[in-house]
Amino acid sequence: MIQIKDLHKSYKMGSNSLHVLKGINFNVEEGELVSIMGSSGSGKSTLLNILGMLDEADEGSYTLDGVPIKNLNERVAAKYRNKFLGFIFQSFNLINYKSALDNVALPLYYQKMPRKERMDRAFHYLEKVGLAEWSHHLPSELSGGQKQRVAIARALASDPKVLLADEPTGALDSKTSHEVMELIQGINDEGKTILIVTHEPDIAQMTKRIVNLKDGIIIDDHKVEQIRASQYV
Known part of the structure; x- marks a missing residue:
């Protein structure tokens, strides 16, 4: 599903250059649930931005579902993001x-889906995450866990090939984090490919594979032997 080969990324810092990714090689098969871990400055956010087509590598190749992701203008990048990717953020972004x-x-x-069809589909995914009766509530009327469930429903609504989750439990307490991870595990059990950036070892253990980054290299x-979130819920 994802093939990354010899990926490099640097940023200009005044007259200097900061080499953030230093030759990343990384494949993800369809249906995997992978966590990406690393301390601040390890390059995990930069890698996620490249995977999400929000940034582009200086060198190397990125292929998503057989499509080379390179030299995209913003219009094409937006089209591909909508077609291929669903995003889940720590801050919900509702x-x-x-x-x-x-x-x-x-x-x-x-x-450009017709209004009735998109509303029907949106309601279906709210049902899927257990929030049907909250469908007409504003985000300010929802708890943190409910907001993240809405964000997950939004990410799923366009039936993306891959879900990219950036610290999806970072703003939640332990109990709510485990509930959100139980939902994510269930979505993965249905065959969805999911990548999670996290700094929390217990969340990483709820995935099926852990990739550790340090100073721009893997x-x-x-x-790993996956721990089911339902054990804690």
């Missing part, structure tokens, strides 16, 4: 003045 239903339906609006990449 629109405060729109209901949960409208937030979930938003990516479908950009796909220092460890191994499969």
Whole structure:
């Protein structure tokens, strides 16, 4: 599903250059649940931005579902993001003045899906994450865990090939984190490919593979015995 070969990325820092990614090689098969770990400055956010087509590498190649991701203008990048990717953020990134239903339906609006169809689909995914009765509530009326469930429903609504989750439990307490991870594990059990950036070892253990980054290189990449979040819920 994802093939990364010899990926390099540097940023200009005044007259100097900061080499953030130093030759990343990394493949993800369809249906995997992978966590990417690393301390601040390890390069994990830069890698996620490149995977999400929010940034582009200086060298190397990135192929997503057989499509080379290179030299994209913003219009094409936006089209590919909408087609291939669903995003889950630590800060939820919900629109405060729109209901949960409208937030979930938003990516479908950009796909030019007819209103009734997109609302029906949005409601289906809110049902899937257990929030059907909260569909007309604003984000300010929801708990942190409920907001993240809305964000997950929104990410799923366009049926992406890959879910990219950036610290999806970072703003949540332990109990709510485990509930969100139980939901993510269930989505993965249905066959969805998911990558999670996290600094929390217990969250990483709930995935099936852990990739450790340090100073812009992968220092460890191994499969793990997955801990089911339902043990804690």
